[in-house]
Amino acid sequence: MSSPTLAQNNDIPYSACPLIGSYYPPPTFSRSSAMFAKLSSDFTTTFNQLIEKGGSDKYGPITPSTTSFSVVMFTGTDSRKEDPVFFEYHYTSPRDLSDTGTNITSDTKFPVGDLTMIFTVYAWLVEMGETWDAPITQYLPELGNASNPNGVSWSEVTIGSLAGHMSGLIRQVFAEKLAADPFVFHPDTTPMVSYTAFQLLAFAMQRHKGADTYSAVLHEAVLGPLNMTTSGLLNSDMKDIFAPRSLNLTQHGEPGAISLVSTTIDLSRAGHAILSSRLLPPFVTRRWLRHSVDTSNLRNGVGRPWEIYRAGRSAIAPVVDVWTKSGSLGAHYASYFGLAPDFDVGFAILAHDGANGGSALDLNVYADIVSEALGGLQGIAAAETAARYAGTYRGGNDSVAVLHVTEDGPGIAVQELRVDGVDVRAQAARQLGIATVADLDFRLYPAIVGENSLRHEFVAVFQDRSAPVDMGTPTCITWQHIGSTAGVEYRYAFSLTDGEVALKFEAATGSFRLHKLI
Structure with a gap:
């Protein structure tokens, strides 16, 4: 079904749909850069x-x-x-x-x-682990006696809801009102800041560690190990x-x-x-x-x-x-x-x-x-990606790859890929049901790229440039299709050894390694 609005929106320029958080490898940091x-x-x-x-x-x-x-x-x-x-x-x-x-x-x-809250949660993860689903009454059982029979039971309040602003507690109350009804919402209903929530986490850690003060807990868990010598509780x-x-x-x-x-x-x-x-x-x-x-x-x-x-x-x-x-x-x-x-x-x-x-x-x-x-x-990340990976790669038997970083989207655009004389881009377009190879947007995005690793793994994302937009926004569902089409290779790796860069991947006819031309 079409409409004038949809027809007009089809004029919106094409935009690549990358996997969120996976656009370029992080930049390297050098004061001499x-x-x-x-x-x-x-x-x-x-x-x-x-x-x-x-x-x-x-x-x-x-x-x-x-x-x-x-x-x-x-x-x-x-x-x-x-x-x-x-x-x-x-x-x-x-x-x-x-x-x-x-x-x-x-x-x-x-x-x-309020930045204190980060360190309270950090200390919890260090000392107590990921106990997000545990009720606070597991650590402070006396709260069970403070529940209002007409209100919310404290056993419904989890560590995760306290740490994630989802406890339903009002912003600032403590001992004098804790036994009444401090809840505005049921837990896990809507986010709302509560200082009481983080104080309960502090009390639970203090009791678990048998510490005299929360300051001692925080220093042992985070401030001391990180050499945060100028930090402490007010x-x-x-x-x-x-x-x-x-x-x-x-x-x-x-x-x-x-x-x-x-x-x-x-x-x-x-x-x-x-x-x-x-x-x-x-x-x-x-x-x-x-x-x-x-x-x-x-x-x-x-x-x-x-x-x-x-x-x-x-x-x-x-x-x-x-x-x-x-x-x-x-x-x-x-x-x-x-x-x-x-x-x-x-x-x-x-x-x-x-x-x-x-x-x-x-x-x-x-x-x-x-x-x-x-x-x-x-x-800077885009420029470093271009310098490190972009260029022309060649292998034996009429095998070539041409990679570029482009202005119309992040990642590395695969503009040509031929293996043993077979046009891999054209083959992928046919397998994916894309009308012409010119309409295929074929990009590589970083998957596992370690700072000190010599193998940088990337994943391929394929899009149809001719696909219509949906009410002004192209439907960005590439995450649903990674590896979903038989015969289309989605995993690529760059090998950085001995001063050279090589592109490694699997194809229908075997495993291939193409070397970047310097």
């Missing part, structure tokens, strides 16, 4: 201009007279374990400099508010927090939810450790950095305890998931932390505003600039 040097220079210039002008038409206004901030970007690359930061920018406002006499650096301590003995006169130390909140004090250098150490799976098995990290539930905005999802931002230029553009957590404490402190596993990078932003009163400090402008830098990393 010209591309990284330019990215860093552009980043610095943007922040300099933002401060000079008090904002910009593109990003919006900021208040450089009163707002100080520290920004770092870091990588999870194994080789950068001791030095994960590849960009940093620090600015101290005139107000804060006058009040504190201190310039901000990557070692400056800030209360990070207390009245801390004397070196930036601008502590704007912080009410008697109202520091629940330790498991909002009480962490840290620095951008320590947050970069934590981010590197998560991305590189230093404290957790890689398969646990992969499951942790996965989407759990949606919000009413399709750009934003929820994890444990992540706020997931789905970046993409349009509905038909490849999306990049950024695993973030924002935080604040009072009206003066704000924080933002994020991981982009597709690029093996992350960022941390800590800020303080010295103005008296006013609304909570908003870090969206700073985060938008970081998001733009992530876009720059995608360009």
Whole structure:
């Protein structure tokens, strides 16, 4: 059935439909790289201009007279374990400099508010494992006696729902109201932030470990092993927090939810450790950095305890998931932390505003600039992919492959592939029911590409360029068809040995290895 709307939408340019999160291998990180040097220079210039002008038409206004901030970007690359930061920018406002006499650096301590939740969940995974389906009453059985007979039973509240903002608990209540009815929704109904949820996780770990304080648990599980020497839970003995006169130390909140004090250098150490799976098995990290539930905005999802931002230029553009957590404490402190596993990078932003009163400090402008830098990393990844894999490959018996990185989609486009004189592209088009070989979009996307591996595995995705769009959005279901057609090879591997690159794959007539021409 057709309509004028559908006919009009058929004029939308073709867009490749890659497998989500599998666009290019992550970029390599080198301070000597010209591309990284330019990215860093552009980043610095943007922040300099933002401060000079008090904002910009593109990003919006900021208040450089009163707002100080520290920004770092870091990588999870194994080789950068001791030095994960590849960009940093620090600015101290005139107000804060006058009040504190201190310039901000990557070692400056800030209360990070809600970012504490990340470390509570991290500590849980390290100490307790993936017990997402276990009820909290398994660890704190006395909660079973606090259930309201007319409300929700605590046995319905799981560790996963507490860690993933799905417990149904109201935002801030504790002992005095816990025995009443703290639930707004049934568990696992809709996401809603609750500080109580994370304090319950902290209590459960503390009891399990037999520790006197949650601070001891957190140090043993995460802060100590990651050498986060400038981090700890907020207390009245801390004397070196930036601008502590704007912080009410008697109202520091629940330790498991909002009480962490840290620095951008320590947050970069934590981010590197998560991305590189230093404290957790890689398969646990992969499951942790996965989407759990949606919000009413399709750009934003929820994890444990992540706020997931789905970046993409349009509905038909490849999306990049950024695993973030924002935080604040009072009206003066704000924080933002994020991981982009597709690029093996992350960022941390800590800020303080010295103005008296006013609304909570908003870090969206700073985060938008970081998001733009992530876009720059995608360009670097594409350029490195082209340099490493693209080109002409030849083998014996009239065998040739021509690979390119193109502007109309990510991955590696297979523009020619002939084995023993047989046109593999034409053969695939026939097998897939695509009318002409010109309509076949044949791309390779990274599947398993290890940093130190000499074998880089890719998977083929085939699309029909002539297929009609569906109400403005091409139906992106390539994930359903990988390996589904007999006689069409979907697995390809690049072998990087002895200074050469070879393309290896299976075909109907046997196994083939084509060598890249230098």
